[in-house]
Amino acid sequence: MEEKIKLGISSCLLGENVRYDGGHKLDHYFTDTLGKYVEWAPVCPEVECGLPVPREAMRLVGTPESPRLVTIRTRKDQTPGMEKWAAKRLKELEKEDLCGFIFKSKSPSSGLRGVKVYGDSGMPGKKGTGIFAAAFEKHFPIIPVEDDGRLHDPNLRENFIERVFVFRRWKKFLSERADRGGLVSFHTDHKLLLMSHSQKHYSLLGRLVAGAKKGKKEEIFGKYITTLMDGLKLIATVKKNTNVLMHILGYFKNNLSADEKAELLEVIDHYHKGLIPLVVPVTLINHYVRKYAEPYLKGQHYLNPHPLELMLRNHV
DSSP: OOSOEEEEEEGGGGTOSOSTTSOOOOOHIIIIIGGGTEEEEEEOHHHHTTOOSSOOOEEEEEETTEEEEEETTTOOBOHHHHHHHHHHHHHHHGGGTOSOEEEOTTOTTTOOSOEEEEOTTSSEEEEEOOHHHHHHHHHSTTSOEEETTGGGSHHHHHHHHHHHHHHHHHHHHHHHOOSHHHHHHHHHHTHHHHHTTOHHHHHHHHHHHHTGGGSOHHHHHHHHHHHHHHHHTSOOOHHHHHHHHHHHHGGGTTTOOHHHHHHHHHHHHHHHTTSSOTHHHHHHHHHHHHHHTOHHHHTOGGGSSSOGGGOTTOOO
8 A cells, every 4th residue: 555544533542541531442453453554533522622631421312313412410511512613623624535434432422323312211212323423424424434342343344444445445536537437447346346245236336337428427426436335334245245256256267277166166165154264265266366367357356455464354
């Protein structure tokens, strides 16, 4: 990689002592592993909007659709200050060229989902989204977002980071070749990756690109990236990946020897049965792509969606 990807993140996850109790929630995966490929843009809504460290704990009160950020003991409503600060901060983040954001789970300001919302009875009812996290999603609807808790799940972690790299490539495409021909090339290179997530979105985007000459470029591009990021949110399951691997096998029908084909089929079957991780058949396929110089597969990001060092496809 020639340059690091810019990601926003809740400051406490980088080890900054900004939490209400004066502590932090350092996550070594973010700092030590992902940090090798990422430039962080840390944000702490509560401190940045003027609250001290330490400070009185807060919670969401009201309804999930329109919650208020209220201190637990003194019942002070901090919502106006948080919303005023958020509007200003989001404008600043527009200049950061963000390709994703990692939020602190369960936080009343930064939690992305599952944050407790307390009703009139004083008991937590339906769960909602933190004030700043909700404002961020509304302001940046297509930027990949996730919370730290869910990123402990290897499938969700792979999904999020994959989306981040796709979005980064999209931004690069817009800066280098933002024309209809470029869109066709971008889509072509992401076909198998998209297929591994959603056949429905694969078909939708295929029709959109095929008719790209008929509409306004800005509208076509906007609909394309919105649909693409929506489709990539769906998890690439073992069944979906197996379908893509078998599809890839078809590109080698005139190249592989009988032994090579049998070996690849065996490896794909072992992956399908949960005996080996996805990285094994993909590594073998990449070997055959190089050996037989298969031109279409050379450009497929499915085979190299992110750095191998992140080991995102090494789990069973």
